[in-house]
Amino acid sequence: MQQVVRNVKIIGTGSYVPEKIITNKYLESIVDTNAEWIQNILGIKERRIAAENQATSDLACKAGVKAIENAKLKVDEIDLIIVATSTPDRLCPSTACIVQDKLKAYDAVAFDIAAVCSGFFYGMSVASQYISSGVYSNILVIGADVFSKITDWTRRDCVFFGDGAGAAVLSHANENEGFLAFRLYSDGRGKHSFTVPAGGSENPASTKTVNEKLHYFQMNGREVYKTAIDVLPKAINKVLDDTGLTVDDIDYMIPHQPGIGILKKTAEILGLPFEKVLTNMDKYANTSAGTIPILLDEANRAGKLKKDNIILFAAVGAGWTWGASIIKWS
Numbered sequence: 187m188q189q190v191v192r193n194v195k196i197i198g199t200g201s202y203v204p205e206k207i208i209t210n211k212y213l214e215s216i217v218d219t220n221a222e223w224i225q226n227i228l229g230i231k232e233r234r235i236a237a238e239n240q241a242t243s244d245l246a247c248k249a250g251v252k253a254i255e256n257a258k259l260k261v262d263e264i265d266l267i268i269v270a271t272s273t274p275d276r277l278c279p280s281t282a283c284i285v286q287d288k289l290k291a292y293d294a295v296a297f298d299i300a301a302v303c304s305g306f307f308y309g310m311s312v313a314s315q316y317i318s319s320g321v322y323s324n325i326l327v328i329g330a331d332v333f334s335k336i337t338d339w340t341r342r343d344c345v346f347f348g349d350g351a352g353a354a355v356l357s358h359a360n361e362n363e364g365f366l367a368f369r370l371y372s373d374g375r376g377k378h379s380f381t382v383p384a385g386g387s388e389n390p391a392s393t394k395t396v397n398e399k400l401h402y403f404q405m406n407g408r409e410v411y412k413t414a415i416d417v418l419p420k421a422i423n424k425v426l427d428d429t430g431l432t433v434d435d436i437d438y439m440i441p442h443q444p445g446i447g448i449l450k451k452t453a454e455i456l457g458l459p460f461e462k463v464l465t466n467m468d469k470y471a472n473t474s475a476g477t478i479p480i481l482l483d484e485a486n487r488a489g490k491l492k493k494d495n496i497i498l499f500a501a502v503g504a505g506w507t508w509g510a511s512i513i514k515w516s
């Protein structure tokens with residue numbers, strides 16, 4: 187196939203969160219935590235929790251259908267489905283293949299990306315490459331996670347996460363619009379700071395791993411905080427340099443939602459007024475790969491994003507994985 191270089195933009199967004207709400211007050215009644223602390227320190231008031239029979243692919247499909255509708259496309263016009271998740275339906279096959287089947291998008295290629303909270307951001311960058319080179323035209327990128335299913339509800343770090351999915355359809359754009367820059371980073375030396383120790387090939391599921399609760403996530407909160415406020419501003423400054431823009435040119439930042447403290451500190455280091463930083467962790471907590479596309483969909487449907495707005499995406503997640511990108515909205 188002839189290789190070309192095309193600009194890439196977002197032509198549709200969608201999102202879905204489960205109905206069940208769990209408040210801080212409720213968590214206070216089941217674990218040793220404090221509702222005010224969760225709200226004041228993390229910025230979280232409540233989170234959504236998937237039903238017992240809802241898998242990641244169910245949330246992903248609902249978000250995906252809405253994004254395809256919003257893009258005014260038909261399912262058979264989607265060339266590629268990328269699902270970013272760290273709570274896949276099964277170890278194999280990929281959740282993307284399960285989503286493809288549920289959407290009946292049999293003309294699409296489908297694969298997953300595992301980059302935890304940076305997953306959707308990584309997914310957009312991959313999609314961007316395929317569209318830019320002319321290989322594919324319309325790509326559905328979904329970020330979906332159900333951390334409730336890998337959470338130990340007897341430990342106080344159950345307060346951080348919620349379940350949800352968001353999606354975007356990426357397609358080719360005219361010159362002078364769409365994505366202007368991407369910077370992605372990884373550092374596997376952080377692999378122990380946030381992890382699910384068992385259930386993979388290193389430590390297969392057994393009665394012992396279940397008894398020792400090794401199938402739940404484990405997090406070193408202090409390491410997450412320290413790393414995030416170090417790497418996020420650096421990545422953001424890189425994409426600003428790449429594009430010749432300054433922090434004053436940013437209309438909105440649509441970041442991952444790890445907690446309000448990390449975002450406030452990042453904005454302070456950058457000199458970005460916090461009013462420009464969009465958040466929704468108060469309603470949904472950290473939905474991992476779901477945060478950026480859910481927030482993007484809410485902003486898009488609220489009519490907040492105007493033509494030529496400069497939008498900054500930034501994410502940091504386990505691995506470590508992180509990065510930033512800038513899009514000129516159209």
Ligand SMILES: CC(C)(COP(=O)(O)OP(=O)(O)OC[C@H]1O[C@@H](n2cnc3c(N)ncnc32)[C@H](O)[C@@H]1OP(=O)(O)O)[C@@H](O)C(=O)NCCC(=O)NCCS
Pocket residue numbers: 218219220223224227303342343345346380405406407408409410411444445447448472503504
């Ligand atoms: C969670 C975080 C605020 C804790 O701060 P810390 O200084 O690293 O951790 P500490 O264990 O020393 O706790 C500090 C205080 O918070 C309280 N605290 C920590 N976790 C708590 C919880 N889940 N519920 C209630 N209080 C909590 C501690 O009791 C302690 O209170 P004290 O000062 O009165 O003793 C901070 O590490 C953070 O924001 N990390 C980022 C985590 C994150 O974003 N994770 C999700 C993305 S992967």
